[in-house]
Amino acid sequence: MFKRAKQSRVFQDVVDQIQDAVLNGKLVPGTKLPPERELKDIFNTSRGTLREALRVLEQKGLIEIKLGVSGGAIVKRIDAEPVVESLALLIRSGGVSLEHLAEFRIKIEGSLVELAAARATKKDIKELEALFNQAKVYYEKNDWENFLKTDEKVHTFIGTMTRNPVFQFVQKTIHDNIHRYYAEYLPMNKERTLENLTDFEKIIDAMKVNDAKTASAIIMDHVKRFSDKMQEKINGNSK
Amino acid sequence: MFKRAKQSRVFQDVVDQIQDAVLNGKLVPGTKLPPERELKDIFNTSRGTLREALRVLEQKGLIEIKLGVSGGAIVKRIDAEPVVESLALLIRSGGVSLEHLAEFRIKIEGSLVELAAARATKKDIKELEALFNQAKVYYEKNDWENFLKTDEKVHTFIGTMTRNPVFQFVQKTIHDNIHRYYAEYLPMNKERTLENLTDFEKIIDAMKVNDAKTASAIIMDHVKRFSDKMQEKINGNSK
DNA sequence: AATATCGAATGGTTTAACCATTAGCATAGT
DNA sequence: ACTATGCTAATGGTTAAACCATTCGATATT
Numbered sequence: 099m100f101k102r103a104k105q106s107r108v109f110q111d112v113v114d115q116i117q118d119a120v121l122n123g124k125l126v127p128g129t130k131l132p133p134e135r136e137l138k139d140i141f142n143t144s145r146g147t148l149r150e151a152l153r154v155l156e157q158k159g160l161i162e163i164k165l166g167v168s169g170g171a172i173v174k175r176i177d178a179e180p181v182v183e184s185l186a187l188l189i190r191s192g193g194v195s196l197e198h199l200a201e202f203r204i205k206i207e208g209s210l211v212e213l214a215a216a217r218a219t220k221k222d223i224k225e226l227e228a229l230f231n232q233a234k235v236y237y238e239k240n241d242w243e244n245f246l247k248t249d250e251k252v253h254t255f256i257g258t259m260t261r262n263p264v265f266q267f268v269q270k271t272i273h274d275n276i277h278r279y280y281a282e283y284l285p286m287n288k289e290r291t292l293e294n295l296t297d298f299e300k301i302i303d304a305m306k307v308n309d310a311k312t313a314s315a316i317i318m319d320h321v322k323r324f325s326d327k328m329q330e331k332i333n334g335n336s337k
Numbered sequence: 338m339f340k341r342a343k344q345s346r347v348f349q350d351v352v353d354q355i356q357d358a359v360l361n362g363k364l365v366p367g368t369k370l371p372p373e374r375e376l377k378d379i380f381n382t383s384r385g386t387l388r389e390a391l392r393v394l395e396q397k398g399l400i401e402i403k404l405g406v407s408g409g410a411i412v413k414r415i416d417a418e419p420v421v422e423s424l425a426l427l428i429r430s431g432g433v434s435l436e437h438l439a440e441f442r443i444k445i446e447g448s449l450v451e452l453a454a455a456r457a458t459k460k461d462i463k464e465l466e467a468l469f470n471q472a473k474v475y476y477e478k479n480d481w482e483n484f485l486k487t488d489e490k491v492h493t494f495i496g497t498m499t500r501n502p503v504f505q506f507v508q509k510t511i512h513d514n515i516h517r518y519y520a521e522y523l524p525m526n527k528e529r530t531l532e533n534l535t536d537f538e539k540i541i542d543a544m545k546v547n548d549a550k551t552a553s554a555i556i557m558d559h560v561k562r563f564s565d566k567m568q569e570k571i572n573g574n575s576k
Numbered sequence: 577a578a579t580a581t582c583g584a585a586t587g588g589t590t591t592a593a594c595c596a597t598t599a600g601c602a603t604a605g606t
Numbered sequence: 607a608c609t610a611t612g613c614t615a616a617t618g619g620t621t622a623a624a625c626c627a628t629t630c631g632a633t634a635t636t
Contacts, residue, residue: 107618107619108619108620109392109619109620117426120430121426121429121430133585133586133587134586134587135586135587143620143621144620144621144622145621145622145623146385146388146619146620146621146622147619147620147621149385149389149587149588150388150389150392150619152587153348153389153392153393153396154392154393154396157392157393157396157397158396158423158426159423159426160426163587164586164587164629165586165587165588165627165628165629166585166586166587166627166628166629166630167584167585167586167587167628167629167630167631168585168586168629168630168631169585169586169587169628169629169630170585170586170587171587176426176427176430176432177427178427180419180423180426180427181420181423181424181427184397184398184419184420184423185420187356187360187397187398187399187415187419188415188416188417188419188420188502188506190360191359191360191415193415193416193502194502194503198501198502198503199503201452201501201503202501202503202504202507205445205448205449205451205452206444206445206448208448209444209445209447209448210444212444213440213444262437262440262441263432263433263437264433264437264438264440264441265441267427268441268507346587346588347588347589348588348589372616372617372618373617373618374616374617374618382589382590383589383590383591384590384591384592385588385589385590385591386588386589386590388618388619389588391618402618403598403617403618404596404597404598404617404618404619405596405597405598405599405616405617405618406597406598406599406600406614406615406616406617406618407598407599407600407616407617408597408598408599408616408617408618409616409617409618410618
């Protein structure tokens with residue numbers, strides 16, 4: 099009938115109060131909180147306890163702390179970083195394998211490109227073409243590192259084209275976490291890079307006429323092909 | 338060229354050491370860390386600083402802290418909770434609207450059901466049928482609250498059927514966050530509940546023969562229909 | 577005017593003490 | 607013998623006061 103009375107931890111109360119203030123818009127990003135020695139009086143707590151609260155808020159990505167005079171806790175604009183980080187932890191702890199990630203990525207990136215293609219503006223296409231030309235230069239110079247970086251930018255940019263922040267941060271999270279495997283298991287060469295570049299060109303063509311289905315099919319095939327290659331590589335190495 | 342040398346914060350070093358130990362398997366879930374008063378000596382720090390480190394580790398979901406004698410910090414099995422929580426924060430902070438969520442959900446749940454249907458075992462089907470019968474009872478008793486809870490269980494269970502933890506936690510996160518809107522904007526009635534039940538039956542039928550495409554199409558239509566209704570309701574109310 | 581120096585504000589850390597919760601044990605009462 | 611009560615010690619939670627380290631701006635010096 100009754101719930102166990104939650105044992106209050108003072109720092110948790112402080113965390114909740116500040117978090118609520120941020121979520122209610124009472125504390126807007128950029129606001130500087132009072133110095134610790136004042137905050138501790140406001141919340142009627144000790145500095146140690148207050149600092150535990152600040153650590154939690156910092157970890158949640160709600161505040162950022164600067165040193166020195168005129169330093170202090172500043173309310174941050176909430177971004178996807180804590181999500182990315184905690185997912186990375188989950189992955190690294192072994193709860194998620196490369197296969198799991200790749201399987202998810204194939205599905206999600208197909209849908210994502212479909213949306214992006216449907217909503218592509220002329221400005222988007224121009225931006226994509228600029229990235230394509232950049233990638234082409236790196237391809238010709240055999241500069242794999244910068245090629246990959248540009249490839250990364252392309253994926254991120256297509257994410258923004260969806261105009262949907264959920265897709266955007268999922269895209270970012272997946273790529274942040276999958277990149278580690280790529281660098282380790284899928285060394286680039288001229289042939290593979292060209293393949294990548296060709297797929298890219300096809301997608302831009304499909305997007306130019308807002309052909310969502312085609313664009314989606316190409317990216318799904320692209321992701322699947324690269325994932326399979328990486329999987330082969332891993333299986334091969336482990337034998 | 339160089340990065341600014343990160344100003345060392347002692348508690349961060351403690352966090353890193355313990356986190357690394359967990360990720361390297363040197364500390365397995367269930368292990369109890371020494372009491373604070375010993376840990377502070379081990380790391381050669383003060384108790385306050387050590388506790389700041391523990392707060393961060395707790396927030397990351399790496400440890401859990403129990404009170405009283407034989408209490409202390411216990412290494413946890415890392416789960417999706419921190420990911421779900423930080424994503425919820427991102428959503429609640431206003432970066433994500435219901436439309437964004439619904440759009441994402443339509444796509445992801447289609448793919449998810451497709452996978453689940455392809456991998457459905459007889460045991461899975463039995464479990465789904467049990468949930469279906471339970472939902473039917475609540476439908477007949479006009480018990481909307483429990484009907485919705487069961488509906489929630491169905492979605493979660495279909496998530497587990499994918500055998501892919503990424504899909505599982507995305508499904509959980511989306512539903513955790515969308516549920517708030519549902520309860521507020523989409524009051525259930527006999528007609529709507531029946532519609533829900535009918536869709537559910539169709540999906541089970543498709544899954545019985547591992548017809549992934551059909552199952553996927555049904556759920557996408559289902560989610561889209563309910564999202565549209567909710568959207569209407571919201572637009573109507575706000576006018 | 578440019579540069580060097582210093583001081584104050586502010587986060588980072590330490591220490592030592594006390595409070596609150598809990599598990600286990602000892603004791604008393606039946 | 608068994609149960610219930612209460613005591614004790616271990617452990618996390620909190621407080622307080624002091625000092626260190628970093629940074630910015632004011633002031634002095636050249």
